[in-house]
Amino acid sequence: MKLLLIGFGVVGQGLAEILRDKGAQLEQAHGFSATIVGVVTASKGSLYRADGLDIAALLAAAQSGCFDAYPEQAGLRRRLPAGEMIAAGSADVLVEMSPTNLESAQPALAICHQALDAGLHLALANKGPVALDYANLRDKARAKGLQLRYEATVMAGTPTMQLAEEALAGCEIRSARGILNGTTNYMLTQMEGGLSYAEALAQAQALGYAEADPSGDVEGWDAAGKVLILANALFGSSLAMADLDVSGITQISAADIAAAAAAGERYKLIAQATPAGGAVKARRLPLSDPLASVSGSTNAITLETDLLGDVTLIGAGAGKLETGSAILSDLLAIQRNARA
Amino acid sequence: MKLLLIGFGVVGQGLAEILRDKGAQLEQAHGFSATIVGVVTASKGSLYRADGLDIAALLAAAQSGCFDAYPEQAGLRRRLPAGEMIAAGSADVLVEMSPTNLESAQPALAICHQALDAGLHLALANKGPVALDYANLRDKARAKGLQLRYEATVMAGTPTMQLAEEALAGCEIRSARGILNGTTNYMLTQMEGGLSYAEALAQAQALGYAEADPSGDVEGWDAAGKVLILANALFGSSLAMADLDVSGITQISAADIAAAAAAGERYKLIAQATPAGGAVKARRLPLSDPLASVSGSTNAITLETDLLGDVTLIGAGAGKLETGSAILSDLLAIQRNARA
Numbered sequence: 001m002k003l004l005l006i007g008f009g010v011v012g013q014g015l016a017e018i019l020r021d022k023g024a025q026l027e028q029a030h031g032f033s034a035t036i037v038g039v040v041t042a043s044k045g046s047l048y049r050a051d052g053l054d055i056a057a058l059l060a061a062a063q064s065g066c067f068d069a070y071p072e073q074a075g076l077r078r079r080l081p082a083g084e085m086i087a088a089g090s091a092d093v094l095v096e097m098s099p100t101n102l103e104s105a106q107p108a109l110a111i112c113h114q115a116l117d118a119g120l121h122l123a124l125a126n127k128g129p130v131a132l133d134y135a136n137l138r139d140k141a142r143a144k145g146l147q148l149r150y151e152a153t154v155m156a157g158t159p160t161m162q163l164a165e166e167a168l169a170g171c172e173i174r175s176a177r178g179i180l181n182g183t184t185n186y187m188l189t190q191m192e193g194g195l196s197y198a199e200a201l202a203q204a205q206a207l208g209y210a211e212a213d214p215s216g217d218v219e220g221w222d223a224a225g226k227v228l229i230l231a232n233a234l235f236g237s238s239l240a241m242a243d244l245d246v247s248g249i250t251q252i253s254a255a256d257i258a259a260a261a262a263a264g265e266r267y268k269l270i271a272q273a274t275p276a277g278g279a280v281k282a283r284r285l286p287l288s289d290p291l292a293s294v295s296g297s298t299n300a301i302t303l304e305t306d307l308l309g310d311v312t313l314i315g316a317g318a319g320k321l322e323t324g325s326a327i328l329s330d331l332l333a334i335q336r337n338a339r340a
Numbered sequence: 341m342k343l344l345l346i347g348f349g350v351v352g353q354g355l356a357e358i359l360r361d362k363g364a365q366l367e368q369a370h371g372f373s374a375t376i377v378g379v380v381t382a383s384k385g386s387l388y389r390a391d392g393l394d395i396a397a398l399l400a401a402a403q404s405g406c407f408d409a410y411p412e413q414a415g416l417r418r419r420l421p422a423g424e425m426i427a428a429g430s431a432d433v434l435v436e437m438s439p440t441n442l443e444s445a446q447p448a449l450a451i452c453h454q455a456l457d458a459g460l461h462l463a464l465a466n467k468g469p470v471a472l473d474y475a476n477l478r479d480k481a482r483a484k485g486l487q488l489r490y491e492a493t494v495m496a497g498t499p500t501m502q503l504a505e506e507a508l509a510g511c512e513i514r515s516a517r518g519i520l521n522g523t524t525n526y527m528l529t530q531m532e533g534g535l536s537y538a539e540a541l542a543q544a545q546a547l548g549y550a551e552a553d554p555s556g557d558v559e560g561w562d563a564a565g566k567v568l569i570l571a572n573a574l575f576g577s578s579l580a581m582a583d584l585d586v587s588g589i590t591q592i593s594a595a596d597i598a599a600a601a602a603a604g605e606r607y608k609l610i611a612q613a614t615p616a617g618g619a620v621k622a623r624r625l626p627l628s629d630p631l632a633s634v635s636g637s638t639n640a641i642t643l644e645t646d647l648l649g650d651v652t653l654i655g656a657g658a659g660k661l662e663t664g665s666a667i668l669s670d671l672l673a674i675q676r677n678a679r680a
Contacts, residue, residue, distance in 0.1 A: 329510045
C-alpha cells in the first residue's frame with residue numbers, strides 16, 4: 001500500500017514510527033506492508049519518491065525541522081505540491097494529518113476531493129473535512145468504490161468509529177455521549193483536586209495539553225467538531241457548527257466543582273449527538289455514570305443501543321502512537337475491505 | 341444464510357426475536373437475511389425443515405414448553421437428532437447455544453466438530469467448546485475455510501472479541517482483565533450497600549441472576565471459563581482449567597467490603613489473562629481504576645495494548661436480546677468475511 005501523507009507533525013511521525021517498528025509484525029499478521037511515497041508539510045517542505053521514501057531518514061529529517069536534511073536518492077523530488085503528487089498516480093491512500101480547521105476545512109478539504117477524484121482512498125486524522133463536508137466526501141467515495149476512514153478524528157486510536165460502525169453493526173445506535181476533549185477533562189480533574197480554573201489551565205498548558213490560545217478546547221469547539229463527525233457518521237445528519245448548542249468549561253468555578261462533589265456528582269464536558277442534533281456542555285454526572293469516573297486526559301464515549309443498552313468505551317484521546325495507531329487501523333481496514 | 345440452532349432457551353429465543361423484528365432492517369442495511377432450518381433442544385423437542393421454520397410459530401411453541409405445539413407444515417420433521425440435521429446438508433451455520441459444560445464441553449463439542457466436518461461455520465454462545473478445545477476447533481475451521489465465532493461467550497453482545505481481534509488488530513494486546521461475571525458483581529455492589537453475603541446471594545437468586553446452586557458464579561468458575569477463552573483467543577495459549585488460579589467471592593465478608601471502602605477502594609471479582617497464564621480473584625481496586633466503578637450486573641474489560649495503552653469496554657454481560665445480538669453480530673461477520 002502506497003501512502004501520501006499530508007502533514008508530518010506528531011501524528012504523522014507516530015504513524016511513521018509504527019510502520020518502522022512494526023513492519024515485519026504487520027506483514028506477518030495481516031499481510032500488510034506500506035510504503036510512504038510522499039509527504040507534504042507546511043513548514044518542513046515536501047518529499048516525493050514513487051518507489052518510496054526511507055522512513056528512518058524521513059523521521060531524522062523531520063526531527064531536524066526541515067526536509068532539506070533528507071539525503072539525495074534516485075527519483076527523489078523535493079517541494080512538489082500535494083496536487084502534483086496526487087496526479088503523479090503512484091499513491092493508493094491519502095492520509096490527511098494536517099492541522100484541523102473547523103471554519104472552512106481548507107486547504108485539506110480540496111486535497112481530499114482531489115484525492116478521491118484521482119482514485120485514492122482517504123484516511124483522516126484532520127477533523128475538518130469529515131466535520132464540515134462528510135456527506136459529499138462519503139458520496140464521492142462510494143460512487144468511486146473508495147473508502148473514507150477517520151478513526152483518528154474521535155478518541156485517537158481508541159476504536160470509536162470501528163465500535164460504532166462495525167462491531168455494533170447489528171444494533172441501532174440511538175445516541176452518543178462522551179468526554180471527547182482530553183484537555184478540559186484534565187483541567188476538571190485538577191480542579192477537583194483543588195486547583196482554580198486559572199491554575200488548572202496553566203498546568204494543562206505547561207504539559208502541552210492546551211495551546212497558548214486554549215479557546216478551541218475550553219470553549220468546546222474541539223469537542224463540537226467531533227460531535228459533527230459522530231452526527232454525520234452515525235445518524236446521517238447534515239448539521240453545521242451553528243446547529244449545535246456549544247459551551248465549554250470557562251464558566252465553571254472551583255465553587256461549582258465543590259458543590260457538585262458535595263452532592264456526589266462530577267462536572268464533565270459532555271459532547272452529545274442524537275438523530276435530533278448535538279451539543280457540548282459541562283454537565284453534572286452522578287458517580288454511577290461510567291463517564292463520571294473518567295479522569296485526567298482520558299476520553300470516553302457511551303453509545304446507547306436498541307439491543308445492548310449502553311456500551312461505553314474508555315481510552316486514550318490523544319498522543320503520538322495512540323493517534324498514529326488510528327491511522328494504521330484505518331489502513332488495515334482499507335486493505336481488508338478492498339479485498340472483500 | 342441457513343441456521344441450525346442447538347438450544348432454544350433465553351439466547352436462542354432472543355436471537356429469534358431479533359430476526360423476527362429486525363429482519364427487514366438487516367436486509368436493507370447489510371443485505372443479510374437468515375432462515376432457521378433446524379432447532380434441537382434437550383427439553384422441548386426438535387424441529388427441522390429445509391425450507392425454513394416459521395419464527396413466530398417457533399417462538400410460540402417454545403413459550404408453550406414443547407415443540408409439539410408447532411403446527412404441521414410441508415417438509416417438517418420432528419425429533420431429528422442434531423447429527424442428522426447436520427448431515428441433511430441444508431444449513432450454512434451451526435449456532436451452539438446449549439448450556440455450558442466446563443468439564444467436558446459435551447455434548448456440544450462433538451456437535452461442533454461434526455458441523456465443521458460437514459462444512460458449517462460455527463457461532464457459539466456456549467462457552468464449553470471454546471474454553472476447552474479452542475485450538476482444535478480453530479485449526480479445523482481454518483483448514484476448511486470456515487469461521488469460528490464466539491462473541492456471545494464473553495460479555496454477551498458487548499463486542500469484546502470484535503474489539504480485541506478486529507478493531508485493535510494493529511495493536512499487540514498484553515493483558516486482559518475484567519469483570520466478566522454479572523452475578524458476583526451485582527452481589528458485591530449490594531454488599532457495598534450494606535447487605536451481608538447471604539442477603540446479597542438471596543437477592544441475586546430472587547432476581548434470577550444466580551442459580552439455586554450458585555457455585556459456578558460465586559466460586560469463580562464461570563469467569564474462569566471466560567479467562568480460558570480470552571487466553572486461547574488473544575494469546576494462543578492452551579491452558580486448561582487446572583492451570584488457572586481461581587477463587588471467588590465466597591470468602592468476602594461485609595467487614596472486608598467496609599475495610600476496602602474506608603481505604604477508598606472496592607472489591608471486584610477480576611478475571612485476568614496474560615500470555616503467561618490466567619486467574620480469577622477478588623481484588624481491591626482503587627476508585628481511579630475504570631473497573632472499580634462498574635456496578636450491578638454490568639460487565640467490563642480492560643485490554644492493555646502496546647500502542648494505545650489501556651482500552652476499557654463496559655456493557656451488558658447477559659440478557660436475552662443482549663446475548664442474542666452477539667450471535668447476530670457473529671452471523672453478520674460470517675457473511676462479511678465469507679464474501680471477502
